[in-house]
Amino acid sequence: MTQWLNKLRKGVGRKLAAVHRWNAWMIAFLALSGLILPWGAWREILGAGRVWLKWLHVGVGLALLLPVLYYLLLAGKHWSLLKGRPAQKWNVGIVLLIMTGWFLSGIVLWQFRAFGPRWSNTALTIHDAFTWIGLPYMIYHSVTRTRWLKETHRRSVRTDRPAQQSAGSSPSATEPLYTRRAFLRSAIGAGFAIALGPSFVKWLATSFSADGNVEDLLQKDGNHLVPAPQPAADSLPPVGGGSKGMFRIYTVTPIPEFDNSNWSFTVDGLVRKTLKWNWEEFVKLTRTVQVSNFHCVTGWSVYNNTWEGIPLRHLLEQAGVQSAAQTVKFYSGDGVYTDSLTMKQAQMDDIMVAVMLDGKPIPSDLGGPVRLVVPQMYTYKSVKWLNRIELIAEDHVGYWEERGYDKDAWLPDAKRT
Ligand SMILES: Nc1nc2c(c(=O)[nH]1)N[C@H]1C(S)=C(S)[C@@H](COP(=O)(O)O)O[C@H]1N2
């Protein structure tokens, strides 16, 4: 009977070990890629590689189903092996729960178009939450189970036994060794708590407080252009009631800084009249106010933004579009980022060359002094630090589209007019 059990233990044990190893490597990859993907500095470094990394992240995430399903086949036997070891049972449960949370929210983020922004937004919050809880948990788990710690443990256990070959070592060595292991465990735990605790609390605070962050951003001295634009009555206080949510600051270059000496705005290309303004002139153009939502393809949204600026249509009318023009190309003052709209899309009423957000000048972090806002499309279309609009006869593939983003940026519920 015991022989049979030992055999089973060995066979299942080997399979379980393999599942565990695969699972660990996949999660390590997902953790690393998952941390890199939203990380600002890596946007600049990776470029097109970022889109590949995203697909790898999705692919490995889906493939995680394989070891999990395989484990579930063995789970019954594993469970009986864990008899009398509640801590290990808990560990299995927690790990499975974390992976389920990651998996389900990951599916929604992957299929963001099918689910729409509200779902994506929730899924991203959940994906993040599971990361900030699950990752420290799994790192702790793997660090405290590394071989050298086990070795320490085994040695301490071995010296517990009397009359062993290690007779040379003094018996008093037992205590310190075991204590050292316990000490290391708590030290590592405390290290994680100190390193990750504050960022976790901050994350909690920003996710669950409605609009603190936008206000903070707007408080910061946005840009150095004078005179500051004066808000319209609808802008201050903002008719939208103030932005709800948190912008993630995205840029593929260092954030460019402008002042009156190096800023200008140009409309050129296939126009009847090239237009060029300096800031003092630009700030006098007639502006309108709109309230719209802001949806990034990576899942986050900011609702009820009150933007004040010049409707794109007005600028195009003023310049006079030549009939050969097919595409409106937008240039960022960062010198790198561009995007485009078809001439037909560019006629939509709500596209805005925005100067203010919630009654304040747009801070440079959010693309000020002037950014594009295309409310009916995912916001990679909303070019930050916009300083030139060119009408061209051919097509233009934008920065992220060249690197794998869909040319079709329409939101699922877009009216398209
Ligand atoms: N110049 C420039 N414009 C840009 C980007 C960028 O990296 N550079 N990122 C785009 C993307 S993908 C998004 S989601 C929004 C983010 O705007 P925010 O940084 O103000 O939150 O800006 C868009 N416009």
Ligand SMILES: [Mo]
């Ligand atoms: Mo985005």
